[in-house]
Amino acid sequence: MRLLITSDTHVPPRARQLPAPLLAAVDDADVVFHAGDWVDTATLDLLLARSARLVAVHGNNDGPELRERLPEIARAELQGLRFAVVHETGPARGREQRCEARFPDTDVLVFGHSHIPWDSTTPGGLRLLNPGSPTDRRRQPFAGYLTARVADGRLTDVRLHRLPPRS
Template identity: 70%
Template sequence: MRLLLMSDTHLPRRAKALPQELLEQLPHADVVFHAGDWVDTATLDLLEAGSTRLFGVYGNNDGPELRARLPEVARVELDGLRFGVVHETGAAQGRERRCAERFPDVDVLVFGHSHIPWDSTTDDGRLRLLNPGSPTDRRTQPYCTFMTAEIEAGRLTAVELHKLPPRR
């Protein structure tokens, strides 16, 4: 099962459209995760129409229309792996401990907000935290980013951070 992970698209504030490199991944993804800060409903409509299964949440920049259509936290089980999706997890320091306490029933937590890619595991190895960064707004990062991953035999594999070329 192939996964596509994104967050903080901020359309059309930060870019006019999702990057072509990300859109090319959409037909190959069995599941798409979006960890909030969509800003526009058109992006939600596009991903709903173009993906088999979409799991998204609203972020702090999302208005009433998006909040009416999306939860603050989403959970789904895929091939025995329990996923959670949330926009904000707080400061980097202590993140693994806080998230393990807040999401004891989750194996993989997809989050956003910082625009900083993140891939870590709690000390006990129980919870993996993934932030795909932003495909449209790199802020202090050298690249705009998104992630892909696979689920094979109930395990998360092939987690890859995709660095996008600078926009012209």
Template identity: 75%
Template sequence: MRLLLMSDTHLPKRARELPALLLAELPMADVVFHAGDWVDTDTLDLLEARCRRLVGVYGNNDGPELRARLPEVAYVELGGVRFGVIHETGAKQGREQRCAARFPDLDVLVFGHSHIPWDTMAPSGLRLLNPGSPTDRRRQPHCTYMTATVAEGRLTDVELHRLPPRAPR
């Protein structure tokens, strides 16, 4: 099962649209995760229309319309792997221990907010993944998203994808 992970799209504030390379990946994914800060409902509508299955949450920049359609935390089991999705996990210091304590029944926690790609493992075995942002790199060298595979009850092939620079607005 192929997964695509993204967060912090901030459309149309940070970019006018999702990058073409990312849009081209959508049909290849069995499940797409979005860890919040959509900003507009058009992006949610687009992903709902183009994705086989979408698992998303709202973020701190998402207004009432998005909060009415999305949960703060989402849970899904895929191929025997227990996932959680949340927008914000707090400061990076102590993140693994804090998230492991809050989500003891998960195998993988997908999160966003910082726009900083993250892939670590808590001592408990919880894997934490932040795909960065495909539209707003902030102080990172690239806009990013992630792909991964679920096979035989395990998460494998986690890959961070760097997007080419976009034209100035």
């Protein structure tokens, strides 16, 4: 099962549209995770139309219309692997302990907000994934997104994809 993990698309104002490599990855994915900060409903509608399955939440930059359509926390079980998606997890310091306490029945937590890619595993085994942003790299050297696979109830092949600079 192929996964695409993205967040903080910010269309507009950070980009007029999603990058072509990201859209191609959406088309190839069996499940797309989006951890909030869409900013516009058109991007949500686009991913709903192009995704085989979308698991998504709203973020702090999303207005009332997106908040009506998306939850604060989304959950999915894929081949027995339990996923949760949330936009914000707080500061990096103490994140693993906070998330482990807040999501005790979760195997993989997808989050966004910081625009900083993150991949770690807590002492209790919770995998934390932040894909960064495909449109707003902030102080990061590149924009990006994640892909992964679920096979035999395990998360495998987690890969950070660097996007070329916008022209």
